Amino acid sequence: MVAFQGIHEKLVLSTNSSQKEKLEDSLKKEIKKLQRSRDKVKAWISSNEIKDKKPLMDQRKLIETVCVLAMADYERGC
Secondary structure (H helix, E strand, O other): OHHHHHHHHHHHHOOOHHHHHHHHHHHHHHHHHHHHHHHHHHHHHHOOOOOOOHHHHHHHHHHHHHHHHHHHHHHHHO
16 A cells, blocks of 8 residues: 555656656556455455454455545546
8 A cells, every 4th residue: 555655646746747657557556456455355354264354344444545535636636
């Protein structure tokens, strides 16, 4: 998630169009990684082996919130 936030900050501050394109591609890759992580967390939540699911649910919500808000923020700026 730290990598995603770092790339997002660079993208927002970037003025060079070729650099923006590269950062957009990197951001998309990070989003896909976060989505895979979110899917793994969802699978763990549905598992009966884990009793305390609150930390997992909190992490899933954090991933979703960071991705959605960052992309919405970026798209408004474009």
